[in-house]
Amino acid sequence: MVSFKDTKQEGEFYQDYGRFVHYHTPSQLIRYYSNFFLYDEVPDLATFKADEKLQSDFHEARGQHHLLFIFPDNVELPHDLMLYAESASYKLEKMELYRTDNLTLKKRSGDVKVVSENDEIFADFLKVCRAGELEYGEEFADLKEEMHTRDLEDDSIIQLVAYHEDQPVGKLEAIINESIIELDDFYVLEGFRGLGIGSALQQQVLTFGKSLLLIADGNDTPREMYERQGYRKISERYELLKVKSSSD
Template sequence: MVSFKDTKQVAEFYSENTRYTHFHTPSQLIRYYSNYFEYKVMPSLETFKEDEKMQSDFHERHGQQHLLFIFPENEPLPQDLKDYAEASGYTTEKMELYQTEELTLGKRAGEVRIVGDDQTFKDFLTVCRVGEREYGEEFADLKTEMHTADRADDSVIQLVAYDHGQPVGKLEAILHGDLIELDDFYVLETARGKGIGTALQEKVLDYGQSLILIADGNDTPKEMYERQGYRKISERYELLKVKSSS
């Protein structure tokens, strides 16, 4: 069965124990999903507090401003842990994994090209940066480095969509054997609702029919995914806290 473990992970293993795996990536200290604890078993509140201090001290030593904990798939967070997280300033995220093998697409618009030459890659990065700058220039620069590395990875497909000749959307897809993971999916706000995203997804079908994607369960447009033929196959909770840099 497909699970979150079948999705792309850009994080370096640091250590592990019987309860969690610690991921720490020195080259990407500002990227949350490269530096976190991933639990193997659901912790009690008291155990979580101990782990929280451990990660906090570790990240402080490395000049990091966030805490991130990922919990086991398909297990609800205990209420006392939820209450503590809310009182402590964490954002509680419920991430959902979707899959389809019969994608049903609506209206489509624009022209989609596979990133190949330098110009299409430049256009791809232009669209990427619009969305990524929302998290700061340093993060956007890091993502440019990651996209550049992905360009040389045969398992990664980079697509850019055009509307009247202007780059307005992009998508990265990762090949996992028979599975295709949709990742870094973004359409400029001014181009949304036209069918640009549909055209990007349609192009991915050139590589196979079994598609998966991760969506934020807090604001997932579930009806849209269901109309397109996706079904939710797994979910997991995450706790994120970003410390003030002041």
């Protein structure tokens, strides 16, 4: 059974506490999903508060301004923990894992190219990436460009760029894991959505394997769209994220 454990983990292993694993990546301190606690079991409220202090002290000592806790698959959080998280200004996310072995797309538009070397196609890929990543600030966009350049040397990483009338307007990154392909990052420029560019990218990436996986935000997932495309939800998990201001 495929689960979230089969998806790509960007963070570097730091320490296993038994109940959870601490991921910490010194080169990516501002990236939430490179620095977090991944639980093997859901803690009670008192235990969570102790874990919270541990991560908070650790991050503050390194100039980090976020807290992120990821819980096990398909487990509801205790009511008192959810109430505490709300009162402490955490953002509760329910992430959903989808899979398809039979992608069904009604429309297709655009020319899709595979990035294979540091050339003009890769430059177009970076251009589209940066357009979406700037939403999180210049520093984050610069960090992601370093990661994309590193991924160019990784044979398990697929980088695709989609064109509309010779203009780069969409991109998709994916990870090959045997016959399963995980869609890692998927973006189409605003103004070019609804033209079938996303369908073209998905059709192209499916040529690398038999099944597709994607992780979506359950709070605003267009579930009906995924189901029409042939995806089915196979797992879900909760995450708690808190971003503190530098004055906190």
